[in-house]
Amino acid sequence: xxxxxxxxxxxxxxxxxxxxxLRFKQDPFSSRTGxxxxxxxxxxxxxxxxxxxxxxxxxNLGMQVMVMNMDSEGxxxxxxxxxVMDGASQEHIKDAIRVIxxxxxxxxxxxxxxxxxxEEDYGEKIMSSIVKHANKPVLSLESATRHPxxxxxxxxxxxxxxxxxxxxxxxxxxxPRALPQAVPNSFLEWVKATNxxxxxxxxxxxxLSDEFMQGTHLVHNQEEAFDGADVIYAKNWSxxxxxxxxxxxxxxWTITKAKMGLTNNGKFMHCLPVRRNVIATxxxxxxxxxxxxxAGNRVFAAQAVLEKLLQS
Amino acid sequence: xxxxxxxxxxxxxxxxxxxxxLRFKQDPFSSRTGxxxxxxxxxxxxxxxxxxxxxxxxxNLGMQVMVMNMDSEGxxxxxxxxxVMDGASQEHIKDAIRVIxxxxxxxxxxxxxxxxxxEEDYGEKIMSSIVKHANKPVLSLESATRHPxxxxxxxxxxxxxxxxxxxxxxxxxxxPRALPQAVPNSFLEWVKATNxxxxxxxxxxxxLSDEFMQGTHLVHNQEEAFDGADVIYAKNWSxxxxxxxxxxxxxxWTITKAKMGLTNNGKFMHCLPVRRNVIATxxxxxxxxxxxxxAGNRVFAAQAVLEKLLQS
Amino acid sequence: xxxxxxxxxxxxxxxxxxxxxLRFKQDPFSSRTGxxxxxxxxxxxxxxxxxxxxxxxxxNLGMQVMVMNMDSEGxxxxxxxxxVMDGASQEHIKDAIRVIxxxxxxxxxxxxxxxxxxEEDYGEKIMSSIVKHANKPVLSLESATRHPxxxxxxxxxxxxxxxxxxxxxxxxxxxPRALPQAVPNSFLEWVKATNxxxxxxxxxxxxLSDEFMQGTHLVHNQEEAFDGADVIYAKNWSxxxxxxxxxxxxxxWTITKAKMGLTNNGKFMHCLPVRRNVIATxxxxxxxxxxxxxAGNRVFAAQAVLEKLLQS
Numbered sequence: 001x002x003x004x005x006x007x008x009x010x011x012x013x014x015x016x017x018x019x020x021x022l023r024f025k026q027d028p029f030s031s032r033t034g035x036x037x038x039x040x041x042x043x044x045x046x047x048x049x050x051x052x053x054x055x056x057x058x059x060n061l062g063m064q065v066m067v068m069n070m071d072s073e074g075x076x077x078x079x080x081x082x083x084v085m086d087g088a089s090q091e092h093i094k095d096a097i098r099v100i101x102x103x104x105x106x107x108x109x110x111x112x113x114x115x116x117x118x119e120e121d122y123g124e125k126i127m128s129s130i131v132k133h134a135n136k137p138v139l140s141l142e143s144a145t146r147h148p149x150x151x152x153x154x155x156x157x158x159x160x161x162x163x164x165x166x167x168x169x170x171x172x173x174x175x176p177r178a179l180p181q182a183v184p185n186s187f188l189e190w191v192k193a194t195n196x197x198x199x200x201x202x203x204x205x206x207x208l209s210d211e212f213m214q215g216t217h218l219v220h221n222q223e224e225a226f227d228g229a230d231v232i233y234a235k236n237w238s239x240x241x242x243x244x245x246x247x248x249x250x251x252x253w254t255i256t257k258a259k260m261g262l263t264n265n266g267k268f269m270h271c272l273p274v275r276r277n278v279i280a281t282x283x284x285x286x287x288x289x290x291x292x293x294x295a296g297n298r299v300f301a302a303q304a305v306l307e308k309l310l311q312s
Numbered sequence: 313x314x315x316x317x318x319x320x321x322x323x324x325x326x327x328x329x330x331x332x333x334l335r336f337k338q339d340p341f342s343s344r345t346g347x348x349x350x351x352x353x354x355x356x357x358x359x360x361x362x363x364x365x366x367x368x369x370x371x372n373l374g375m376q377v378m379v380m381n382m383d384s385e386g387x388x389x390x391x392x393x394x395x396v397m398d399g400a401s402q403e404h405i406k407d408a409i410r411v412i413x414x415x416x417x418x419x420x421x422x423x424x425x426x427x428x429x430x431e432e433d434y435g436e437k438i439m440s441s442i443v444k445h446a447n448k449p450v451l452s453l454e455s456a457t458r459h460p461x462x463x464x465x466x467x468x469x470x471x472x473x474x475x476x477x478x479x480x481x482x483x484x485x486x487x488p489r490a491l492p493q494a495v496p497n498s499f500l501e502w503v504k505a506t507n508x509x510x511x512x513x514x515x516x517x518x519x520l521s522d523e524f525m526q527g528t529h530l531v532h533n534q535e536e537a538f539d540g541a542d543v544i545y546a547k548n549w550s551x552x553x554x555x556x557x558x559x560x561x562x563x564x565w566t567i568t569k570a571k572m573g574l575t576n577n578g579k580f581m582h583c584l585p586v587r588r589n590v591i592a593t594x595x596x597x598x599x600x601x602x603x604x605x606x607a608g609n610r611v612f613a614a615q616a617v618l619e620k621l622l623q624s
Numbered sequence: 625x626x627x628x629x630x631x632x633x634x635x636x637x638x639x640x641x642x643x644x645x646l647r648f649k650q651d652p653f654s655s656r657t658g659x660x661x662x663x664x665x666x667x668x669x670x671x672x673x674x675x676x677x678x679x680x681x682x683x684n685l686g687m688q689v690m691v692m693n694m695d696s697e698g699x700x701x702x703x704x705x706x707x708v709m710d711g712a713s714q715e716h717i718k719d720a721i722r723v724i725x726x727x728x729x730x731x732x733x734x735x736x737x738x739x740x741x742x743e744e745d746y747g748e749k750i751m752s753s754i755v756k757h758a759n760k761p762v763l764s765l766e767s768a769t770r771h772p773x774x775x776x777x778x779x780x781x782x783x784x785x786x787x788x789x790x791x792x793x794x795x796x797x798x799x800p801r802a803l804p805q806a807v808p809n810s811f812l813e814w815v816k817a818t819n820x821x822x823x824x825x826x827x828x829x830x831x832l833s834d835e836f837m838q839g840t841h842l843v844h845n846q847e848e849a850f851d852g853a854d855v856i857y858a859k860n861w862s863x864x865x866x867x868x869x870x871x872x873x874x875x876x877w878t879i880t881k882a883k884m885g886l887t888n889n890g891k892f893m894h895c896l897p898v899r900r901n902v903i904a905t906x907x908x909x910x911x912x913x914x915x916x917x918x919a920g921n922r923v924f925a926a927q928a929v930l931e932k933l934l935q936s
Contacts, residue, residue, distance in 0.1 A: 029348060043752045048386040048408060048411065052352065064680075066679050066680070069385060072384055073670060073693060084900075087900050090897050093899065095900075096672060098916050102922075103676045177401070272411060273407065276396075277394070277396040295411040358697060362701060364690055365699065365726075368727045585715035585719065586715070586719065587710065588707070589707065589708040603719070
């Protein structure tokens with residue numbers, strides 16, 4: 001595997017990575033592929049789970065890990081090609097990436113979307129530029145439109161439920177700020193590549209891009225969507241159609257114990273961080289969820305991906 | 313030892329930990345208890361000594377160490393249980409702790425008091441919540457009312473003086489800002505569990521909580537207190553009675569060479585960072601102190617505690 | 625080697641360090657001198673290359689590395705000796721350094737000049753104080769007037785060109801802000817100790833201190849200076865004479881393909897970060913430069929220096 005940015009990098013099937021992640025969960029120290037190898041993690045945005053789980057994954061493989069918070073520790077990055085850098089930006093992204101590649105064997109990068117230009121964000125302008133200029137394998141720690149390490153960990157978690165053909169519902173949920181679509185996009189991309197039956201429920205105007213929606217059922221009535229579900233995957237996202245906006249929503253989309261009661265003893269999933277009593281009630285999070293199992297599986301998902309990137 | 317938050321966690325006696333710390337000082341690499349174990353250090357507040365000495369202690373035992381600065385690297389934490397998180401807070405402390413526990417074998421946390429509500433601070437609301445939600449051993453890197461790693465290192469330092477029954481004076485000293493009571497509280501809690509004779513000297517109104525004062529001599533006249541002392545342990549703290557306030561003080565409480573001259577060739581101690589020529593003069597700090605020995609002993613104190621937590 | 629602050633620390637000849645760096649480039653894991661040793665990196669200013677390459681160098685030698693961002697993670701430092709610390713400063717630099725020395729075997733520090741007082745900056749007031757108070761080897765990660773790890777990596781890069789007596793031109797180039805003179809000073813100090821023929825070209829008023837200029841040719845006409853050069857080493861710096869100021873400059877000093885055409889198929893060098901299309905055009909940076917080779921050589925330069933410091 002040359003890079004890990006989207007499902008495409010796996011030749012379209014997540015199965016091999018899921019299997020490998022589960023093997024690492026059984027025996028975290030079974031591979032020393034990372035011996036004398038260095039993982040560099042470059043954060044352009046905040047991170048807790050990704051930061052710690054990916055470090056841990058590298059350590060498990062015997063890697064050295066170096067973490068860099070670009071904003072607070074380094075220089076202000078220029079993202080435009082060809083610009084005359086006489087303003088605030090101090091270093092071009094392409095120089096930063098190419099230099100870091102001198103120091104690492106795998107480079108992980110987190111970069112959030114601006115949510116202003118749909119074209120730029122969905123063109124994955126920054127991540128594409130990073131992949132173009134890197135001469136080492138690039139590991140996405142979340143990009144403008146996808147969060148593949150999260151999605152892989154989510155599939156590992158669903159696999160562990162042992163349901164033959166799970167009914168999976170991706171549900172929009174409320175949030176006080178406009179959020180990226182990366183997690184729901186990516187979840188759909190990956191879960192559709194399994195044998196799950198996938199439904200999306202969201203208020204009108206919050207439908208995700210066709211690329212991700214196709215092959216799923218769209219149900220605007222949340223309670224109808226929940227009926228008989230094995231998995232409720234909750235997430236807030238801003239509008240794709242009215243790009244980056246928060247649209248007025250009348251109904252209460254917070255996920256409650258009563259709504260979970262409509263499911264087939266379904267499990268609640270969320271990538272975290274989660275706004276308690278906004279996305280879902282404490283009761284749902286504390287009694288009906290597998291959120292910590294998801295978070296724990298991030299280590300083994302990252303470990304499987306690093307193993308494959310190091311073997312490339 | 314399940315957690316390390318206060319003296320209580322040691323079954324009331326610091327001796328075993330002091331002995332172990334001194335053994336690690338002789339031979340820092342004598343234990344590999346930390347092999348394939350991970351230490352996570354979560355800072356909600358600044359730190360230099362604790363940050364570096366605890367990392368070093370983990371390394372000495374063979375641990376991997378991951379450091380997380382919550383404010384600048386992660387998400388804004390919610391501390392209230394049951395709150396509707398539609399404001400600035402992005403992640404609940406209980407979720408952050410429970411998730412980090414997926415990635416570590418021991419979780420260290422530093423969290424300062426607010427100094428607004430004595431009830432909240434002395435209830436150790438945040439640290440209690442952390443201990444409650446963690447499913448791995450919790451190592452206090454300083455909490456609202458205690459700093460046990462500092463206190464253990466202080467006792468190691470006093471032990472190294474080789475005085476049979478040392479006269480120890482905890483002295484209040486000036487400072488331009490309102491500071492927590494954690495270090496003096498904790499020092500009293502721990503030093504009282506040794507055979508030292510303990511005196512507290514402070515301006516009226518600066519007496520610490522009864523829980524910590526009992527079993528000590530209280531002397532409001534600083535020079536009287538210093539008479540014949542073997543150890544002067546200096547620290548500023550804000551008022552416990554007028555909670556979190558700086559009260560007007562007439563006398564000059566800065567510790568000078570002249571005042572040290574009243575002692576029994578006593579040694580000056582301070583946890584650092586220290587305001588030079590405010591807490592104590594340069595002369596005292598540079599010629600009469602064991603402050604760097606204290607700082608160095610932080611490594612071995614932390615190493616002893618980690619050894620015990622890993623064995624639990 | 626006791627410390628690494630300037631060329632003086634090498635007994636005046638960079639050759640042994642260059643040789644050692646090139647050996648480490650051939651076999652990065654050939655020395656385990658760093659086993660059970662700790663490298664502490666203290667940053668008072670931003671850093672990307674130095675931060676990552678020095679960490680990597682330590683890892684290659686088997687060291688544990690701890691990184692500390694003083695401003696964001698620790699306490700505000702006091703730099704004046706004897707001051708009454710009742711203001712914003714929370715910890716004296718001498719205490720911070722002496723304490724960190726308790727935790728490390730080598731201490732690296734980065735501290736930029738204030739560019740306000742030439743006397744203070746050129747007296748290397750802060751670095752001298754650090755060296756004075758440290759009881760472990762001090763590794764400069766760039767100080768007020770020098771950046772020796774960069775200069776050593778630069779000499780390694782020039783050596784790799786295999787030119788018997790290279791014509792090296794240090795050229796001033798434009799920049800929107802007032803920058804330190806550390807990189808050009810240090811480059812001159814080191815390159816003059818090789819058999820290179822060295823020319824400096826800059827607008828009038830931008831001549832560096834005599835200490836660094838002596839033994840070089842000064843040519844105010846940039847194109848004349850470029851004639852027949854093997855190496856163009858570009859950098860912006862503020863005025864030494866009108867200390868720390870940006871002086872009005874009429875000509876266009878940006879380094880272009882046309883100007884590079886005047887050289888003897890010369891290579892463009894820069895320490896990075898570089899303002900693209902201000903210091904030099906994209907064309908020069910992408911087609912005529914060895915900037916990434918320089919950045920990569922930072923690892924082996926640091927590794928050679930750490931090896932020597934650990935042997936001391």
